[in-house]
Amino acid sequence: GQQVMQIPQYQHVQEGEDFTTYCNSSTTLSNIQWYKQRPGGHPVFLIQLVKSGEVKKQKRLTFQFGEAKKNSSLHITATQTTDVGTYFCAGPGNTPLVFGKGTRLSVIA
């Protein structure tokens, strides 16, 4: 079945440093979604990308969908302590959403 892989699994950064997480699907995706889950919380929708090569920005967050629609990335500029959490990518497959295992971000003040 379809697999969604994310790297790295963990990332520790100093506050102010940049952070990037990468997502790769074993199959071409019609769209890709990104979610953030704070420690002890639940996934919260961040964004959906649909078009090949699409780039979307939300303040310090930049999301990119690959040309082949099989990979995506999330880049955070100048991390803050409020960015702490696990970032998941998810795409439709043989089920409505197939999630990656996530990248857990720690920010050291």
Added chain:
Amino acid sequence: DAGVTQSPTHLIKTRGQQVTLRCSPKSGHDTVSWYQQALGQGPQFIFQYYEEEERQRGNFPDRFSGHQFPNYSSELNVNALLLGDSALYLCASSSISVKGEQFFGPGTRLTVL
């Protein structure tokens, strides 16, 4: 406008018991999906309900069953609990006419002893 609500928040059961978890979707949503999230993992799709019918099912055994009511709320039932069923169970609601974002509830933390 209330978001997705789930009950109970936490639950402790023993092996072999049965459990029922409940979910009320966000106002205006008609579709409910259930996910299991083990510690350190991403959510795994269990099944989805729309118009009181199971539309899609993930790779979970028949011990996992569900129901959707006319008011769109939903229940997840798990029979013959195993230690490995310990996880956070998340309910997500969406609208069948809008492809994309799913709104997740706070989850029910199930511990099986």
